[in-house]
Amino acid sequence: MKTYFILLLLNCLLATSVFSQTLKQQLDVAYELRETKKYNEAIVLLDSLITLDSVSAEVYYLKGSCYHHTNLYDLSVMNYQTAIAMDSLYSSAIYNLANSYESLSKMDSAEMYFRRYIELDSGDAYGYMRLGNTLRSQGKEDSVMYFYEKAYAVDSANLYAIYTLAQEYFVLEEVEKYNTFIKKGKALSEGDVDFYLLEGALESENNNYEKVVEICEEAMKVDSTNFELNRLYIESVMLQKTDPKAICKIEYRTKFVDYNNEKLQDILAGINEDDHAKNLKLMKEGTILSLEDYFRFYLSQKNKSGFSAYFSQANANIDKYWEEENYEELVKHGEEVFNNTPLRLSDLYRVCSAHYSLGNIEEFRKYYAIYFGILEGMLATGNGTEPESAYIVITVSDEYAILNYLGMNSSSQALVKNNGHSYDILTGQYSDGEEKKVYFNVDVPLTSLNSSFTSSKGKSKKKKNKKKRKNK
Known part of the structure; x- marks a missing residue:
């Protein structure tokens, strides 16, 4: 009798091991289907796995991701919530849940889950950046800069944080900080003209077209083929030659004063x-x-x-x-x-x-x-x-x-x-x-x-x- 129970136990352990291996293999297939944008096929596969094992948080997480990519945000929220119910420390599911709430314009819920995410992963600059953006969308400006600067503090090489802070300091007219972040962004993104474009666009807002032309000419030494760079250059030369008394700017677009x-x-x-x-x-x-x-x-x-x-x-x-x-x-x-x-x-x-x-x-x-x-x-x-x-x-x-x-x-x-x-x-x-x-x-x-x-x-x-x- 004792031998029988030992064999039964060994069979159960073996079956569990085989199933775990099969589940992992099937999940790998599902991830591959998602990466190749075959979202519906991935969802069908994941549903079949749920019938075999309804307690795998990763299955629901991946299913939520596929629904998000097909813009079915309500379904993505439901699956992320199920994954988190199974594993309350599942940080990726929490981040993605916040993202889905944001896509549904439920900013208060997005804020709640982004806050929960940074409690779990305090070293991820993107979490702080996304929380700052969500707060701004709700008009909660008091904390926005705190979280942007916190993102930079945890990762001083994060280009998203550097880019955003350069914009913010420009608006706040903190010229020294603005120049510092533009300079750092250019140095870190060698071979990329994004920070030149940002600098040029911001100077353009001040109608400083001569400066913009200089920035564009410098950037063209890095990448002369960038479409947005060429467009900004053409626009700036054009407006540099235009009589400032003949035009004004309304909602970021140039308008003639008299040619109506x-x-x-x-x-x-x-x-x-x-x-x-x-x-x-x-x-x-x-x-x-x-x-x-x-x-x-x-x-x-x-x-x-x-x-x-x-x-x-x-x-x-x-x-x-x-x-x-x-x-x-x-x-x-x-x-x-x-x-x-x-x-x-x-x-x-x-x-x-x-x-x-x-x-x-x-x-x-x-x-x-x-x-x-x-x-x-x-x-x-x-x-x-x-x-x-x-x-x-x-x-x-x-x-x-x-x-x-x-x-x-x-x-x-x-x-x-x-x-x-x-x-x-x-x-x-x-x-x-x-x-x-x-x-x-x-x-x-x-x-x-x-x-x-x-x-x-x-x-x-x-x-x-x-x-x-x-x-x-």
């Missing part, structure tokens, strides 16, 4: 042929213009022969090679964008993108500066929220270029009249489904269209008269 849509006729009266010829020559040479000059060039196109506000066709070569992703051939036709009146922004975008993909940075800057300058010039005429602040456009296609630039697609369009002006109202839709009405002043396109109809009718009448005279 209700003064359109006065603006157009001040545009002459020199604005087109002079600025086109400079743009072809790769010169970055002022924001005013880009906008004046944009408007001057309406006076050129062949201008059409509604019937501009895409360049066939650029279109063909863009679809084929044959950028080597596409860039050979880059100069052809200047044959169109007006310039097609979509063609400009494709040419500059092709040059960027090929690493032709100088050519990329040349074409992107034109694309960026014209778009920012249009955006500087208003904010598009009502007729009085409508964006000025000279072609209908530019309305859609602006929407795309702002991260929206158009879902509907309407034409209205107001105080002697014509407006297109496009309903723009962001990727998350949020909708926004955007107003465009379309006086120029409609005037151009009416003129073309009047001209066509005149030609038709002349032909008929000639025919009658011949019959007589």
Whole structure:
């Protein structure tokens, strides 16, 4: 009998050992499925494991992680809570639970679990940073800097903490600390331009464009191909050349002081042929213009022969090679964008993108500066929220270029009249489904269209008269 119980015990121990090995192997498979973004397959596997062993905290932790990655935050919360109920010291589950609560905008719960996390893992700088961010989102500013500085205290090489503190000290006007953290960030992130970009963006907020250009030129010695760096450089040179009295900044975007849509006729009266010829020559040479000059060039196109506000066709070569992703051939036709009146922004975008993909940075800057300058010039005429602040456009296609630039697609369009002006109202839709009405002043396109109809009718009448005279 004694021998029987010993054998039974050995069998149980063996079965437990085999199951533990099997569970570990299956968990490894589940982790691999998560890493390869096969979240649903991982969840199915984990559910099968739960039927065999419902007391493994790691299974629920991993299941919660998969649900989080599929944006099913309520389910991720439920599974993380189950894991923590099984193991109250499971710090990774606690951190991820806080993260899921944050995704659900339940900031008080996120705060509670981030606090619990740093009690368990007081040496993780990210825990302090995330807690500081969560407090800020609730308007609890009193403790925010304490936790940011605490993160730096536990890990003085943490780039996230250094980056954030540089921003904070800039806002607090603690110049010496700001410079110290920028300098340290640059030293620690050798080969990366993130801290140059931060420094440049912050100086740009103070309208110190000359300083920003210097920062960008220094950063380009580290990485001349960084897109955001090139964009910041182009913008800063452009605004450096722009009369400070002609622009202001509203909500981080540059706006013209006088070039608004209700003064359109006065603006157009001040545009002459020199604005087109002079600025086109400079743009072809790769010169970055002022924001005013880009906008004046944009408007001057309406006076050129062949201008059409509604019937501009895409360049066939650029279109063909863009679809084929044959950028080597596409860039050979880059100069052809200047044959169109007006310039097609979509063609400009494709040419500059092709040059960027090929690493032709100088050519990329040349074409992107034109694309960026014209778009920012249009955006500087208003904010598009009502007729009085409508964006000025000279072609209908530019309305859609602006929407795309702002991260929206158009879902509907309407034409209205107001105080002697014509407006297109496009309903723009962001990727998350949020909708926004955007107003465009379309006086120029409609005037151009009416003129073309009047001209066509005149030609038709002349032909008929000639025919009658011949019959007589």
